[in-house]
Amino acid sequence: MNKGLKLHKLDPLSKLVALFSVALLAMYWDTPAPLLSLLTVLLVLARYGAGIGWQKLFGRMGYMIIFALPLFVITAISVPGEGARLFPGLPISAGAVSYAAAISLRMFCMFLSSVIYIWSTDPQDFVVIMANRLKLPYRLVYGVSMALAFLPLLEKEGRVHAQARKLRFGRAPRGLRERVMLRRESLIAVFSGAIRRVEQTAGAMEAKGFGAYSSRTYLREVRIERSGYVIMLTSVVLASAMMMF
Structure with missing residues:
Protein backbone atom coordinates (compact mmCIF):
# COMPACT_ATOMS: atom_id res chain seq x y z
CA MET A 1 0.00 0.00 0.00
CA ASP A 122 -5.88 -0.39 5.80
CA PRO A 123 -8.01 -3.10 7.49
CA GLN A 124 -6.64 -2.14 10.92
CA ASP A 125 -7.64 1.49 10.42
CA PHE A 126 -11.07 0.29 9.32
CA VAL A 127 -11.53 -1.67 12.55
CA VAL A 128 -10.44 1.19 14.79
CA ILE A 129 -12.54 3.91 13.23
CA MET A 130 -15.67 1.79 12.83
CA ALA A 131 -15.53 0.61 16.43
CA ASN A 132 -14.56 3.95 17.98
CA ARG A 133 -16.43 6.43 15.79
CA LEU A 134 -19.54 4.50 14.77
CA LYS A 135 -19.60 2.36 17.94
CA LEU A 136 -20.16 -0.81 15.97
CA PRO A 137 -19.56 -4.16 17.71
CA TYR A 138 -15.89 -4.95 17.30
CA ARG A 139 -16.67 -8.60 16.56
CA LEU A 140 -18.65 -7.55 13.48
CA VAL A 141 -16.04 -5.03 12.39
CA TYR A 142 -13.25 -7.57 12.66
CA GLY A 143 -15.14 -9.92 10.38
CA VAL A 144 -15.33 -7.25 7.68
CA SER A 145 -11.69 -6.28 8.17
CA MET A 146 -10.55 -9.88 7.77
CA ALA A 147 -12.39 -10.05 4.46
CA LEU A 148 -10.56 -6.89 3.35
CA ALA A 149 -7.25 -8.41 4.40
CA PHE A 150 -7.82 -11.87 2.92
CA LEU A 151 -8.92 -10.83 -0.56
CA PRO A 152 -5.48 -9.58 -1.72
CA LEU A 153 -3.82 -12.62 -0.15
CA LEU A 154 -6.14 -15.03 -1.92
CA GLU A 155 -5.59 -13.22 -5.19
CA LYS A 156 -1.83 -13.55 -4.73
CA GLU A 157 -2.16 -17.26 -3.97
CA GLY A 158 -4.13 -17.71 -7.18
CA ARG A 159 -1.40 -16.01 -9.23
CA VAL A 160 1.34 -18.07 -7.56
CA HIS A 161 -0.52 -21.31 -8.24
CA ALA A 162 -1.09 -20.36 -11.88
CA GLN A 163 2.61 -19.58 -12.35
CA ALA A 164 3.67 -22.83 -10.65
CA ARG A 165 1.27 -24.79 -12.84
CA LYS A 166 2.71 -23.11 -15.93
CA LEU A 167 6.25 -24.03 -14.86
CA ARG A 168 5.28 -27.66 -14.34
CA PHE A 169 3.66 -27.80 -17.77
CA GLY A 170 6.54 -25.97 -19.40
CA ARG A 171 4.14 -24.11 -21.67
CA ALA A 172 0.98 -22.06 -21.67
CA PRO A 173 -2.34 -23.96 -21.58
CA ARG A 174 -3.67 -24.93 -24.98
CA GLY A 175 -7.27 -25.25 -25.90
CA LEU A 176 -10.42 -24.70 -23.91
CA ARG A 177 -10.13 -27.96 -21.96
CA GLU A 178 -6.70 -27.19 -20.53
CA ARG A 179 -7.73 -23.65 -19.66
CA VAL A 180 -10.82 -24.87 -17.83
CA MET A 181 -8.75 -27.45 -15.94
CA LEU A 182 -6.23 -24.77 -14.97
CA ARG A 183 -8.97 -22.48 -13.70
CA ARG A 184 -10.56 -25.30 -11.75
CA GLU A 185 -7.30 -26.27 -10.08
CA SER A 186 -6.58 -22.64 -9.25
CA LEU A 187 -10.00 -22.25 -7.64
CA ILE A 188 -9.49 -25.42 -5.60
CA ALA A 189 -6.07 -24.21 -4.45
CA VAL A 190 -7.40 -20.77 -3.49
CA PHE A 191 -10.39 -22.30 -1.69
CA SER A 192 -8.11 -24.67 0.24
CA GLY A 193 -5.84 -21.79 1.16
CA ALA A 194 -8.82 -19.76 2.36
CA ILE A 195 -9.97 -22.60 4.63
CA ARG A 196 -6.45 -22.99 6.00
CA ARG A 197 -6.17 -19.27 6.74
CA VAL A 198 -9.58 -19.21 8.41
CA GLU A 199 -8.63 -22.12 10.66
CA GLN A 200 -5.33 -20.50 11.60
CA THR A 201 -6.95 -17.14 12.26
CA ALA A 202 -9.75 -18.69 14.32
CA GLY A 203 -7.22 -20.58 16.44
CA ALA A 204 -5.15 -17.45 17.03
CA MET A 205 -8.22 -15.40 17.96
CA GLU A 206 -9.43 -18.06 20.38
CA ALA A 207 -6.00 -18.32 21.99
CA LYS A 208 -5.95 -14.56 22.54
CA GLY A 209 -9.44 -14.54 24.05
CA PHE A 210 -11.11 -12.63 21.24
CA GLY A 211 -14.72 -11.80 22.09
CA ALA A 212 -14.38 -12.53 25.80
CA TYR A 213 -15.24 -8.93 26.70
CA SER A 214 -17.95 -6.60 25.47
CA SER A 215 -15.44 -3.86 24.62
CA ARG A 216 -11.73 -3.57 23.98
CA THR A 217 -8.96 -1.02 23.69
CA TYR A 218 -6.83 -0.21 20.65
CA LEU A 219 -3.15 0.58 20.41
CA ARG A 220 -3.47 2.77 17.34
CA GLU A 221 -5.68 5.77 16.82
CA VAL A 222 -7.18 6.92 13.53
CA ARG A 223 -8.09 10.58 13.30
Whole structure:
Protein backbone atom coordinates (compact mmCIF):
# COMPACT_ATOMS: atom_id res chain seq x y z
CA MET A 1 0.00 0.00 0.00
CA ASN A 2 1.50 3.28 -1.11
CA LYS A 3 1.01 5.81 1.66
CA GLY A 4 2.02 8.66 -0.61
CA LEU A 5 -1.14 8.42 -2.68
CA LYS A 6 -4.08 10.70 -1.98
CA LEU A 7 -6.74 8.13 -1.13
CA HIS A 8 -4.47 6.16 1.18
CA LYS A 9 -4.10 9.22 3.39
CA LEU A 10 -7.84 9.57 3.94
CA ASP A 11 -9.51 7.88 6.87
CA PRO A 12 -11.78 4.87 6.18
CA LEU A 13 -14.96 6.63 7.35
CA SER A 14 -14.75 9.51 4.88
CA LYS A 15 -14.06 7.09 2.04
CA LEU A 16 -16.98 4.94 3.16
CA VAL A 17 -19.34 7.92 2.99
CA ALA A 18 -18.05 8.67 -0.52
CA LEU A 19 -18.53 5.01 -1.44
CA PHE A 20 -22.16 5.07 -0.31
CA SER A 21 -22.71 8.30 -2.24
CA VAL A 22 -21.39 6.69 -5.41
CA ALA A 23 -23.60 3.65 -4.80
CA LEU A 24 -26.67 5.86 -4.39
CA LEU A 25 -25.93 7.67 -7.64
CA ALA A 26 -25.37 4.41 -9.47
CA MET A 27 -28.67 3.02 -8.19
CA TYR A 28 -30.56 6.25 -8.93
CA TRP A 29 -29.48 6.77 -12.54
CA ASP A 30 -31.15 4.50 -15.09
CA THR A 31 -29.65 5.83 -18.32
CA PRO A 32 -26.22 4.92 -19.73
CA ALA A 33 -24.79 8.44 -20.19
CA PRO A 34 -24.44 9.53 -16.54
CA LEU A 35 -23.35 6.05 -15.48
CA LEU A 36 -20.67 6.03 -18.17
CA SER A 37 -19.45 9.41 -16.92
CA LEU A 38 -19.37 8.09 -13.36
CA LEU A 39 -17.44 5.02 -14.47
CA THR A 40 -14.89 7.23 -16.25
CA VAL A 41 -14.39 9.29 -13.10
CA LEU A 42 -13.94 6.12 -11.05
CA LEU A 43 -11.37 4.77 -13.50
CA VAL A 44 -9.32 7.96 -13.25
CA LEU A 45 -9.67 7.94 -9.47
CA ALA A 46 -8.60 4.31 -9.26
CA ARG A 47 -5.51 4.91 -11.39
CA TYR A 48 -4.28 8.24 -10.06
CA GLY A 49 -5.92 8.40 -6.63
CA ALA A 50 -5.57 4.81 -5.44
CA GLY A 51 -2.51 3.93 -7.54
CA ILE A 52 -3.97 0.85 -9.23
CA GLY A 53 -2.06 0.09 -12.42
CA TRP A 54 -3.94 0.00 -15.69
CA GLN A 55 -3.16 -3.69 -16.18
CA LYS A 56 -4.50 -4.68 -12.77
CA LEU A 57 -7.42 -2.33 -13.13
CA PHE A 58 -8.62 -3.67 -16.46
CA GLY A 59 -7.83 -7.20 -15.31
CA ARG A 60 -10.30 -6.80 -12.47
CA MET A 61 -12.81 -5.16 -14.76
CA GLY A 62 -12.42 -8.11 -17.11
CA TYR A 63 -13.81 -10.44 -14.47
CA MET A 64 -16.96 -8.34 -14.32
CA ILE A 65 -17.54 -8.79 -18.04
CA ILE A 66 -18.24 -12.47 -17.33
CA PHE A 67 -21.27 -11.38 -15.29
CA ALA A 68 -22.15 -8.13 -17.04
CA LEU A 69 -22.36 -9.50 -20.58
CA PRO A 70 -24.97 -12.23 -19.85
CA LEU A 71 -26.89 -9.73 -17.73
CA PHE A 72 -26.89 -7.26 -20.62
CA VAL A 73 -28.14 -9.85 -23.11
CA ILE A 74 -30.85 -11.25 -20.83
CA THR A 75 -32.07 -7.78 -19.85
CA ALA A 76 -32.13 -6.53 -23.44
CA ILE A 77 -34.21 -9.52 -24.52
CA SER A 78 -36.57 -9.84 -21.57
CA VAL A 79 -37.32 -6.21 -20.67
CA PRO A 80 -39.98 -4.51 -22.81
CA GLY A 81 -38.75 -1.16 -23.99
CA GLU A 82 -39.81 1.72 -26.16
CA GLY A 83 -38.37 2.60 -29.53
CA ALA A 84 -37.74 0.84 -32.80
CA ARG A 85 -36.79 -2.80 -33.03
CA LEU A 86 -33.06 -3.11 -33.58
CA PHE A 87 -33.07 -6.65 -34.98
CA PRO A 88 -35.81 -8.11 -37.18
CA GLY A 89 -37.51 -11.05 -35.55
CA LEU A 90 -36.11 -10.35 -32.08
CA PRO A 91 -37.99 -8.46 -29.35
CA ILE A 92 -35.08 -6.08 -28.72
CA SER A 93 -35.87 -2.39 -28.78
CA ALA A 94 -33.65 0.64 -28.38
CA GLY A 95 -35.17 1.35 -24.98
CA ALA A 96 -34.42 -2.17 -23.76
CA VAL A 97 -30.81 -1.94 -24.93
CA SER A 98 -30.42 1.41 -23.18
CA TYR A 99 -31.81 0.00 -19.95
CA ALA A 100 -29.61 -3.11 -20.21
CA ALA A 101 -26.54 -0.94 -20.75
CA ALA A 102 -27.46 1.12 -17.68
CA ILE A 103 -27.79 -2.02 -15.55
CA SER A 104 -24.40 -3.31 -16.71
CA LEU A 105 -22.68 0.05 -16.18
CA ARG A 106 -24.23 0.25 -12.72
CA MET A 107 -22.62 -3.07 -11.86
CA PHE A 108 -19.24 -1.83 -13.08
CA CYS A 109 -19.51 1.41 -11.09
CA MET A 110 -20.38 -0.31 -7.83
CA PHE A 111 -17.70 -2.95 -8.32
CA LEU A 112 -14.98 -0.43 -9.17
CA SER A 113 -15.84 1.86 -6.26
CA SER A 114 -15.57 -1.14 -3.91
CA VAL A 115 -12.20 -2.07 -5.41
CA ILE A 116 -10.94 1.47 -4.83
CA TYR A 117 -12.05 1.34 -1.20
CA ILE A 118 -10.46 -2.05 -0.53
CA TRP A 119 -7.23 -1.10 -2.30
CA SER A 120 -6.78 2.19 -0.44
CA THR A 121 -7.95 1.20 3.05
CA ASP A 122 -5.88 -0.39 5.80
CA PRO A 123 -8.01 -3.10 7.49
CA GLN A 124 -6.64 -2.14 10.92
CA ASP A 125 -7.64 1.49 10.42
CA PHE A 126 -11.07 0.29 9.32
CA VAL A 127 -11.53 -1.67 12.55
CA VAL A 128 -10.44 1.19 14.79
CA ILE A 129 -12.54 3.91 13.23
CA MET A 130 -15.67 1.79 12.83
CA ALA A 131 -15.53 0.61 16.43
CA ASN A 132 -14.56 3.95 17.98
CA ARG A 133 -16.43 6.43 15.79
CA LEU A 134 -19.54 4.50 14.77
CA LYS A 135 -19.60 2.36 17.94
CA LEU A 136 -20.16 -0.81 15.97
CA PRO A 137 -19.56 -4.16 17.71
CA TYR A 138 -15.89 -4.95 17.30
CA ARG A 139 -16.67 -8.60 16.56
CA LEU A 140 -18.65 -7.55 13.48
CA VAL A 141 -16.04 -5.03 12.39
CA TYR A 142 -13.25 -7.57 12.66
CA GLY A 143 -15.14 -9.92 10.38
CA VAL A 144 -15.33 -7.25 7.68
CA SER A 145 -11.69 -6.28 8.17
CA MET A 146 -10.55 -9.88 7.77
CA ALA A 147 -12.39 -10.05 4.46
CA LEU A 148 -10.56 -6.89 3.35
CA ALA A 149 -7.25 -8.41 4.40
CA PHE A 150 -7.82 -11.87 2.92
CA LEU A 151 -8.92 -10.83 -0.56
CA PRO A 152 -5.48 -9.58 -1.72
CA LEU A 153 -3.82 -12.62 -0.15
CA LEU A 154 -6.14 -15.03 -1.92
CA GLU A 155 -5.59 -13.22 -5.19
CA LYS A 156 -1.83 -13.55 -4.73
CA GLU A 157 -2.16 -17.26 -3.97
CA GLY A 158 -4.13 -17.71 -7.18
CA ARG A 159 -1.40 -16.01 -9.23
CA VAL A 160 1.34 -18.07 -7.56
CA HIS A 161 -0.52 -21.31 -8.24
CA ALA A 162 -1.09 -20.36 -11.88
CA GLN A 163 2.61 -19.58 -12.35
CA ALA A 164 3.67 -22.83 -10.65
CA ARG A 165 1.27 -24.79 -12.84
CA LYS A 166 2.71 -23.11 -15.93
CA LEU A 167 6.25 -24.03 -14.86
CA ARG A 168 5.28 -27.66 -14.34
CA PHE A 169 3.66 -27.80 -17.77
CA GLY A 170 6.54 -25.97 -19.40
CA ARG A 171 4.14 -24.11 -21.67
CA ALA A 172 0.98 -22.06 -21.67
CA PRO A 173 -2.34 -23.96 -21.58
CA ARG A 174 -3.67 -24.93 -24.98
CA GLY A 175 -7.27 -25.25 -25.90
CA LEU A 176 -10.42 -24.70 -23.91
CA ARG A 177 -10.13 -27.96 -21.96
CA GLU A 178 -6.70 -27.19 -20.53
CA ARG A 179 -7.73 -23.65 -19.66
CA VAL A 180 -10.82 -24.87 -17.83
CA MET A 181 -8.75 -27.45 -15.94
CA LEU A 182 -6.23 -24.77 -14.97
CA ARG A 183 -8.97 -22.48 -13.70
CA ARG A 184 -10.56 -25.30 -11.75
CA GLU A 185 -7.30 -26.27 -10.08
CA SER A 186 -6.58 -22.64 -9.25
CA LEU A 187 -10.00 -22.25 -7.64
CA ILE A 188 -9.49 -25.42 -5.60
CA ALA A 189 -6.07 -24.21 -4.45
CA VAL A 190 -7.40 -20.77 -3.49
CA PHE A 191 -10.39 -22.30 -1.69
CA SER A 192 -8.11 -24.67 0.24
CA GLY A 193 -5.84 -21.79 1.16
CA ALA A 194 -8.82 -19.76 2.36
CA ILE A 195 -9.97 -22.60 4.63
CA ARG A 196 -6.45 -22.99 6.00
CA ARG A 197 -6.17 -19.27 6.74
CA VAL A 198 -9.58 -19.21 8.41
CA GLU A 199 -8.63 -22.12 10.66
CA GLN A 200 -5.33 -20.50 11.60
CA THR A 201 -6.95 -17.14 12.26
CA ALA A 202 -9.75 -18.69 14.32
CA GLY A 203 -7.22 -20.58 16.44
CA ALA A 204 -5.15 -17.45 17.03
CA MET A 205 -8.22 -15.40 17.96
CA GLU A 206 -9.43 -18.06 20.38
CA ALA A 207 -6.00 -18.32 21.99
CA LYS A 208 -5.95 -14.56 22.54
CA GLY A 209 -9.44 -14.54 24.05
CA PHE A 210 -11.11 -12.63 21.24
CA GLY A 211 -14.72 -11.80 22.09
CA ALA A 212 -14.38 -12.53 25.80
CA TYR A 213 -15.24 -8.93 26.70
CA SER A 214 -17.95 -6.60 25.47
CA SER A 215 -15.44 -3.86 24.62
CA ARG A 216 -11.73 -3.57 23.98
CA THR A 217 -8.96 -1.02 23.69
CA TYR A 218 -6.83 -0.21 20.65
CA LEU A 219 -3.15 0.58 20.41
CA ARG A 220 -3.47 2.77 17.34
CA GLU A 221 -5.68 5.77 16.82
CA VAL A 222 -7.18 6.92 13.53
CA ARG A 223 -8.09 10.58 13.30
CA ILE A 224 -10.47 12.21 10.88
CA GLU A 225 -8.65 15.18 9.42
CA ARG A 226 -10.26 18.28 7.98
CA SER A 227 -9.91 16.84 4.50
CA GLY A 228 -11.98 13.84 5.60
CA TYR A 229 -14.87 16.03 6.71
CA VAL A 230 -14.63 17.95 3.44
CA ILE A 231 -14.80 14.71 1.46
CA MET A 232 -17.84 13.50 3.40
CA LEU A 233 -19.71 16.78 3.07
CA THR A 234 -18.83 17.17 -0.61
CA SER A 235 -19.87 13.61 -1.42
CA VAL A 236 -23.26 13.94 0.25
CA VAL A 237 -23.97 17.38 -1.24
CA LEU A 238 -22.92 16.40 -4.77
CA ALA A 239 -24.87 13.14 -4.68
CA SER A 240 -27.98 14.92 -3.40
CA ALA A 241 -27.69 17.67 -6.01
CA MET A 242 -27.19 15.21 -8.88
CA MET A 243 -30.23 13.20 -7.82
CA MET A 244 -32.38 16.33 -7.58
CA PHE A 245 -31.47 17.81 -10.97
